[in-house]
Amino acid sequence: MTDQATRGWQRPSIYDVAKQAGVSHMTVSRVLNGHPNIRDSTRERVLRAIEDMNYTRSSIARALATRRAMRIGVLVDGPVEYGPNSTLRALESAARHQGYGVSAFSVSDGAQSQMDDGLMELATEGVEALCVIAPRASSLRVLREHDRGLPTIVIKAEPDPVWHTIAVDQRAGAVEAVTYLIGIGHRRILHLAGPQDWYDARERQQGWADALALAGLDVIAPVVGDWTSDFGYEYGRTHDFGDATAVFAANDQMALGLMHGLAERGLRIPQDISVIGVDDLPDSRHFLPPLTTVQQDFSALGELALRQILAAIGGDGDVHHDVIEPVLVVRASTAPPRR
Structure with a gap:
């Protein structure tokens, strides 16, 4: 049975890492702080010990040592x-x-x-x-x-x-999304915008308008939503989309609700209308159909x-x-x- 097992779990210290790697604790400290005068073999040994022991440097210890918060x-x-x-x-x-x-x-x-x-x-x-x-x-x-x-x-x-x-x-992401829709043949693209007090919403709306203007296409008056799937659902279920063949939604949640509302009316996506969102929510790939979207890193x-x-x-x-x-x-x- 290991020492750690007999005494219960404790967070490994810099001294434990030094013992595991066969070096001094000062050497471990130099590796952690990126000191240049460390042999590559020593650095690799210390880093391997850090990984094996799941060592994380304590911010409390650093604060005490440096007198910083x-x-x-x-x-x-x-x-x-x-x-x-x-x-x-x-x-x-x-x-x-x-x-x-x-x-x-x-x-x-x-x-x-x-x-x-x-x-x-x-x-x-x-x-x-x-x-x-x-x-x-x-x-x-x-x-x-x-x-x-x-x-x-x-x-x-x-x-x-x-x-x-x-x-x-955000503007570049919106331009790329709308330019893609234009590239596959869409000429009337509606925008389901976010709340206008939000910087992201304003930038996405501007990118949508910029892409349409650059292509010489008409800018349909945007519909201002509240980010929620409920808003998208109600709009998709009750509103006439006229001759619009695609919708650029300012986030994936409104896009999800929109797709639900359109489906209840018997409209097929993307056969009758294309939908694109922003965010790439973890579940966006599992929407029916899976959602085209702008991914943020x-x-x-x-x-x-x-x-x-x-x-x-x-x-x-x-x-x-x-x-x-x-x-x-x-x-x-x-x-x-x-x-």
Whole structure:
């Protein structure tokens, strides 16, 4: 029976890793911190021991050693929606890999009082920097009024004159989706838009309009929804689509509801009308039919956000806008229109 089994499970320490790898604990520390003067064979041995023992560097230990909080504050507006929630989880994962903890405060409906409380709570926890996942314009208005002087990175779809911003390029994703529909023969493409206080919704709508204008096609008045599948369902079940042969929905949930509503009316997808969404929800591939959609790489977004947060902590105060390019995933919900 191993020592660990007799004493019960304990988190392995740097000394356990050193013993396993046959090196000193200082060597393990140098490997963890990327020290260049380490033999490749030694580095590989230490990394193998780290993996075998499932060792994770303690952010508490690092905080005690460096006299730093090693925590990032994250203020999340609209946490129940897929985009903000996925962004938070990706940022938490990236932070853990760098030995940082994350303190998150969620805000519903952009309420000013909640924003105030969140900023105060995160500041009193002594976080080193602030990341604001701000899908709505209303949330940023509050942030501008209550600057806490912390290095701040904002995740939103549009550039900002005050803060360094990071986002998935929503406009580019919409352009790619609509250009694909045009390329397979569609000439009348309706847009089921998201709430206009949301930056992502505005950027996706603009990308839809840009793609149509570039192709010399008419822009049908968009239909503004609320992100929910219920809204898509009611619209698909009750409204006349005229001569539109395709719908670009601003998210997969509205696309799902739309497909349900259309099916109840006896309309076939994609034979009678094509549908395309945004997000690539984990279940989108299992819709009937599987949904063509714009995929966002939230893992890459979280890693990019963390790099810029650490740069801001290090004193980089430059204001610019970094983007992650989305990818169109073509499935069975789109096809050329019937002649």
